Amino acid sequence: MKLTHLNQSGEAHMVDVTDKQVTQREARAEAFVTMAPATLALILSGQHHKGDVFATARIAGIMAAKKTADLIPLCHPLALTRVEVEIEPQPAHNRVHIRTLCKLSGKTGVEMEALTAASVAALTIYDMCKAVQKDMVIEQLRLVEKRGGKSGHFQLAPDAGEPA
Incomplete structure (x- = not known):
């Protein structure tokens, strides 16, 4: 498999999408x-001193x-047409599940945008709650699905699992 962000000399470069x-x-x-x-109860009660965390x-994710x-070297600037960030508390697991969606009509994919949205939303939750709890864990940042483009459709395997 060829890495598209490396030229013939092995140097990093931005992929040319002109003809795509x-x-x-x-x-x-x-x-x-x-x-x-x-910590989760504090967020859900609306009593957090920094305001509405979610x-x-x-x-922040949008x-x-x-x-x-x-933020990410070699990514193309994109004219996103839709960005969604859903945040679902899961009290039974003492966690928050962040799901993102990015869409556009364009020449290059939006995987990095969806991943960046999820990671910054998670980091923002951490930042707003770190005065209450410093040992929160951000985990399982991953691409769940992508559609469009030459590589077609990708969907995370159903047995990929969630954090324990």
Whole structure:
């Protein structure tokens, strides 16, 4: 398999997408933030002194998706047409499940945007709650699905599992 971000001399470069076809593209990613039951209860009660943790994380994830090309070297700046960040508390597992979706019509995929949105949403939850708990764990940041482009459809295997 050839790494597309390396030229013939092995040097990093931005992939030329000039001649690629514009297609509908979308990607979904996820991450989990595990925390103490008391930390999650504080967030869910709305009593956190920094305000609405999930709303702030959702906005941060959307903003991050739009800034991916500024954060990840060699990513193309993209005109995203949709970014969703869903945050679902899972009290039975003392965690939060973050799911993202990025879409566009373009010449290159949106996997990095979906992953960036999920990671920054998770980091924002951590940042807002670190005064309460410093040992929260961000885990299982991963691509769940992608559609469009030459490589076609990818979907995470159903048995890929969630964090324990």
